[in-house]
Structures are given as structure tokens and as C-alpha cells.
Amino acid sequence: MVSCVYIESAVRDHPRALQLLKRLRKLPLVEIDHYGEVFNPRAQNFRLQKQNPAVIIAHKNKGQVLAAPEGYGLGGEHNYYFSHMLNCLYDCRYCFLQGMYQSAHQVLFVNYEDFGEQIRQTATRHANKPVWFYSGYDCDSLANEPMTRFTEYFIPLVKSIDNAWMELRTKSTQVRSMLGLEPSNNIVTAFSFSDALSHARLEHGVPSIEKRVNAMSRLIGAGWPVGLRFDPVVYHRDYQSAFVDLLEQIFTRIDARKLHSVSLGSFRLTRDHFRSISRLYPEEPLFAQNMNLDNGIISYPLEREREMIDFCETQLMNHIPAQAYHPCEWHG
Amino acid sequence: MLIWVCALHCEAKPVIDYYRLKKSHEERAFDLYRGDDMLCVVTGIGKLASAAACAWVAARCENEAALAWINLGVAGAAEHELGTLFVINKIVDADNGQSYYPAPAVATSLAASACLTLSLPSDEYRDDTLFDMEASGFVYSALRFSSAELTQSLKIVSDNRRQQTGKNRQRVSELVQAHIESIDRQAAGLLRLKQQVAALEVPADSWQQLLSLAHFSQTQRSRLRVLWRYLGNREFDSETLLRQLATQKTAGEIIAALEQISYQDSEGL
Numbered sequence: 001m002v003s004c005v006y007i008e009s010a011v012r013d014h015p016r017a018l019q020l021l022k023r024l025r026k027l028p029l030v031e032i033d034h035y036g037e038v039f040n041p042r043a044q045n046f047r048l049q050k051q052n053p054a055v056i057i058a059h060k061n062k063g064q065v066l067a068a069p070e071g072y073g074l075g076g077e078h079n080y081y082f083s084h085m086l087n088c089l090y091d092c093r094y095c096f097l098q099g100m101y102q103s104a105h106q107v108l109f110v111n112y113e114d115f116g117e118q119i120r121q122t123a124t125r126h127a128n129k130p131v132w133f134y135s136g137y138d139c140d141s142l143a144n145e146p147m148t149r150f151t152e153y154f155i156p157l158v159k160s161i162d163n164a165w166m167e168l169r170t171k172s173t174q175v176r177s178m179l180g181l182e183p184s185n186n187i188v189t190a191f192s193f194s195d196a197l198s199h200a201r202l203e204h205g206v207p208s209i210e211k212r213v214n215a216m217s218r219l220i221g222a223g224w225p226v227g228l229r230f231d232p233v234v235y236h237r238d239y240q241s242a243f244v245d246l247l248e249q250i251f252t253r254i255d256a257r258k259l260h261s262v263s264l265g266s267f268r269l270t271r272d273h274f275r276s277i278s279r280l281y282p283e284e285p286l287f288a289q290n291m292n293l294d295n296g297i298i299s300y301p302l303e304r305e306r307e308m309i310d311f312c313e314t315q316l317m318n319h320i321p322a323q324a325y326h327p328c329e330w331h332g
Numbered sequence: 333m334l335i336w337v338c339a340l341h342c343e344a345k346p347v348i349d350y351y352r353l354k355k356s357h358e359e360r361a362f363d364l365y366r367g368d369d370m371l372c373v374v375t376g377i378g379k380l381a382s383a384a385a386c387a388w389v390a391a392r393c394e395n396e397a398a399l400a401w402i403n404l405g406v407a408g409a410a411e412h413e414l415g416t417l418f419v420i421n422k423i424v425d426a427d428n429g430q431s432y433y434p435a436p437a438v439a440t441s442l443a444a445s446a447c448l449t450l451s452l453p454s455d456e457y458r459d460d461t462l463f464d465m466e467a468s469g470f471v472y473s474a475l476r477f478s479s480a481e482l483t484q485s486l487k488i489v490s491d492n493r494r495q496q497t498g499k500n501r502q503r504v505s506e507l508v509q510a511h512i513e514s515i516d517r518q519a520a521g522l523l524r525l526k527q528q529v530a531a532l533e534v535p536a537d538s539w540q541q542l543l544s545l546a547h548f549s550q551t552q553r554s555r556l557r558v559l560w561r562y563l564g565n566r567e568f569d570s571e572t573l574l575r576q577l578a579t580q581k582t583a584g585e586i587i588a589a590l591e592q593i594s595y596q597d598s599e600g601l
Contacts, residue, residue: 003436004421004444028444030421030433045479048437048525201601236601278558282532283565285598290591316356 003052004028006105008040008059016110016149017057023147024055034058039086039103047280048092049104053232055147060109065118066306068134071330074261076165078131083138084109086148090140090171091204093286094232094267097138099276106144112153119157123164133158136169136190151177169229171206173215183223186225188260190227191216193250195242198234202286206320209246213253223258228320231328232267235289235300243312247319256320264316266308268299295313296331333396334523335389336372337403337474339466342501344374346509347404350516361388369523377447379425386473397530400482400522403470404515406490406504407447411456414495417511418462419518420485422446422495425468432471437481438521442514447487457493467550482526486515534560538570545574546583556583559590566597 005024009031011017021029032038035058068079086107088097109115123131135141135154145151151168155178158166168189178189189213194202199209207215220226228250233243266287269277271293277288292301299305309327316325338344344365347353353365353372358487362385365372375385386401393399409416423432426448436444442517446461449468467485474483489505490498497503508515534557546555564570573593580586 001439003439006433028421028436030444031445032422032431032433037431041433041475041480043475043479043483044435045481045529048479048481048528049435052437052439054436142557198599234601235599281559282558285566285601288559288562288594288598290595 001052002027002055004030004054005057006030006035006054008032008035008058011057011059011110014059014110016112019149020055020057020108020110021146022143027055032056035107039101039105039107042102044102046098046102046104053087054105056105056107058107058109059111059277064115065122065133068132068137071328072137073132073134074167074263074326076130078126078129079134080131081137082115082119083132084112084115084135084148085139085144085156087138088140089143090206092171092205092206093202093277093281093284094234094262094269096269096273096277098280099269099273100138106139108144108148108199116153116157116225119164120161123161126163129163130258131164133164133166134169135166140170140172141168142170142174142189145174145177149177151181155181155184155187158186167227171203172214173207173211175215175219178219178224179222185225188225188227189219190229192229192231193246194230194232194234195239195246197236197238197242202234209249213250213314217253220254220258226258227261227263228259229263230316231263231265233264233308234267234286235304238248239308240263240311244315247315256324259320259324260314261326262324263326263328264309264312264322265330266300266305268297270331271296271298274298294331333393333398334370334400334519335386335393336370337375337386337389337401337470338372338465339375339377339382339405340501340504341374342504343405343508344372345505346512347372347515350512361385364389373460375466378465379451379467379472381469382466383469383473385475386470390473390477395536397533398482398526399478400526401470401474401478401484402519402522403467403474403485403509405464405466405487406498406507407462407464407487408454408457408491408498409462409489410459410493412462412489412492414489414492414497415507415510417442417514418443418447418487418489420445420447420462420467420487422524423471423485424461425450425469425472426450426463430468430472432468432475432482432574433480434471435480437525438484440518440521442486442518443488447485455491455496462487462489482522482529484518484522486518507561531551532561532565534564535570538564538574541570541574542577542586545577545580546586548583552583554585555587556590559587559594562594563590563597568593568597
């Protein structure tokens, strides 16, 4: 439940801000100069805040489009990400966003046109080569769609740029707005899934697997390219049978030949993120498991990781064409 | 520990009476009232006094796992009716323009407002904010010891353009007293949050017992704390664990034993 709304004075009259304020009109409104005043101070407890986060309506001044971290993406040469929001509606314990920012409040940027301009300029810099723009790095691309109306602006924008591709990464079922648009081969909606036990224990607030499979199916039916992301796969005693069940649940509804891409990776976090998150949630079994530090990344011991990835890959290949598969490589 | 911070006795009195707090006769710097899991400090007027009192109280609570704070007092407002209670969501220090944002972590039906903290009394009423003389000092200091979710300010209008009762001590107490049930609900919500934070910490007594089993380096202590916090929060009985560990000879063996227990426990997610 959203607790209150902070708004930067400078965007008070921005049309998107006015739309948001209309939806949030029953909440206390606090005017601020810059979102960092509320979002960045150290004296905040992410865990408590996550129970009742606020919405911060703001303007993103610079760095609207950034180079994607190494290893992020689907193997393309030019990968960028952009974040129209900071933080996620959901509360997934394995997600690096839990340790990324001091605050759990959701920042919604309203100056889409500045993002759009940077996307255009970036695509122009790599003329005639495919450029990927990832939107689900600092947030879930679609979870807040009724508020942000993200697709209404960014899908037509990316469609209008010949060499631009965009991935929307989501755990939500908010596909209604996309179903009202003409599908485009350059826009891939990638749905993230974990097995049922991991979902129940670690993905707080995330819609059920069944509902998300249903949302995927509707998008495919409407002609949109869709991807699957099994990242992170989390270890637990029954992960093998749980993963088999998950694939069964997905592929009884989804025609694998119609998938744009499928990626797979085991649980991993940078050491700093792991430390921050495990301090926030010291009782969380995920962080008490046997882990190793490898090149600044905390992950399962290599032998366990290999066993997990080998098993899950083998199972996946029973369902999907090999060319759709993109393993998440991070060992360098 | 929940700490009430009031500038004046007349502001604190309804809280002291409601929670039956007892005056501590050992303290000299500030008047301090004690109860179960609760303190009330009377700071005197002004942001510096408020900041000093917060730091002073916090130093007396250094063994507490978590501190929650409520600054309770009266404030001026342009048009709001006398006696209206507000939870403060923005505090601005008039001298330096610094803003603070107590986080709205407790669900409440109370009206919210900004508050401007002045260094001197004023009767220049502003339409968009309450004003007082303590809140910025309070929040500046309290945020050194707690998070913004555990630091709240409640203000009751004692003066407006039409009426001024802020100097009438009896009347100030009555204004606070009239809201004591709402104030108590706010305090209860804050205490629940504070309890959530405190529950995650390592209990001091079992931690000391654990450390006494072997000599631990700083690095080992850090690892030990992570493991002990995990197992404590998974409701492993600390006495049973300590008995099991007593057979281990070195710090390394103790940590290895706790790791094995943690790994086994965590494999079920």
C-alpha cells in the first residue's frame, strides 16, 4: 500500500505528474526540490519502508540511457538500459534492488521525452547495427503500467527506430495496454519465473505462476514476441522436481516455437549487494546457504552451480529450440 | 525503546500520566521520565535543546537494539483550528533551509503537514506549514540513532491568526490530552516497527556467552554474528546451541559447526 506521494516542485504541472496525482489524490502530498532528498539519505530502513513505500514523482536530469553491465542481455553487441522507475512493486528476496538503494520508495520519472531523445541518439550512434534497450533493470517494466503508462510512449518510440530493440522484463500480468497496440517484432516482453517453492518463499507480492503464464499466452496470441527468464534459479532440496514442474506448467500453455528467447542463470549477487540484503533480512534462508565468493560475486559453489545449470539446461532443451537459448554467463 | 521528546512539561504531562512514567531522580541535564520500554525527556525550548536532549538520551540507551522517537508538542498555524493534531511529513529548518522527511511507515488516519522550525518565536503565520521551535533539531539528532521510519513528529495547533494559547500551560496540556488516544495509537504503531527491527538483532546475553567459548578474531566475530542472527531468527534455541558448541575447541570449529547447521536449515528455503 502506498503511504504518501512526494513530488518535485519542478514537475508539479507536468501532464504525466498531473495524471499520477489524479490517481493518487487521496494520499498525503509532500513537495520536494529533488527526489534525492527523500530517496538518498542514509538514515532509512529499507525493510520497514518496503511495507508501506511512498511514490516519488520526479524528473530524471541526466543519464537517462546507460550502457548495460557486462553480461547483461541476449548476446547482442550494443546493450543499454534505461529506468523510467527506480525500485519495484514486488519484493523478491533474491533481487539486487533490495540492496541497491537506501530507500524502498518508488521513483517515477515523468520526462519520458528526454529518455526518448537519448534512446534515439544512442541508436543513431550505432547506425545499421541492432541496439538493445533494456527497461527492466531498476524496476519491473510493466508492474506499474496502470500508473506509468510506459508502453503507450516507449513502444511506438522504439518501433519508429529501425535498429532499436527493446526488452520489457516483468513478473507482472499487466499486459492489457500492450494488447491494445499493434505488435512489433522489435519489442520483446520477457517473463521471469522461479519454481513454485521459490515463488512462494521468495517472491513476495508477485502474481501466481498460472496468472503470468496466462498473460504470456495472451501476448503471444496477439502476435507479440515473448521471452522466458529463469534467472535466478535458486537452490533448494527439491529444486530439480520443482523446475521440471515449472516447465510443465509453462509449456502445457505456451508453444515453445513461438518464444523469442529463453535465458537461465543461477542465483548470484555482487558481494556488496549480498552484504546489504543479508543484513536487511538476516533470517532469510537464501542468504544462509553455502555460497562462494568468485571475482566479487557471491554465488553457489562452482560444483553446485554446474549441477544446477546442467540439470535445468537439459530439462529446458526438452522443450525449447536450441537457438532460443541464452545462458547467463557471468564467470568471466 | 520508545522515546518521547517534548519541549515543555505541559506538553509531556498527558503522556507521562497516560503511560504512568516515573521521574528519574538520577539525571541532571534534562528531566527524564521512565516506563516499560519507554522514556520521556523534557528538553526545554529550541532546536538546540531538543538536539542536545536526543543525543543525551540516546547515549543512555546504547544497549538498546533499536530506538523509536516521537517529538510531541504544540505548533503555530495560520488557519487550522486550535487543537488539530498533525503528523509531520516534512520538517524545514528556517535558518539553513535544510529539509527532513520523517518516513510515513505507520498507517495513520491523522492529517499530515509540513513544519517549519524557527529559532525565535514568531507570529508571522504561513498558510502552507505549521511552525515550531524544536522539530528540526529533534530530527537532525534522532536520525543519527534511528531511521526515518522510527522518527516521528506530532504537532498540535496551539496558536493561529485568531487565537493564541501556546503560553497557557494548562491549556497546552488540555490540547495534548484531548488527542491522547490517537497519540497512543501512533506510538503503538511505532513500537511495533521498532520491535521488528529489534527482533532481528543478536540478544546481548547469548552473544556474550557465545564469545566466551573461544577467542574470535574480528573477521570471525563478523561471521559468527551473521550465523547467530540467522539461527536466532529461525527460532533455534540459543541454550541448546550453546551446549552443542561447548564441545568445539576453537573459534574455527565453532563457526564450522554453526555453518553446517545453517546450511542444513536453509536448504529447505
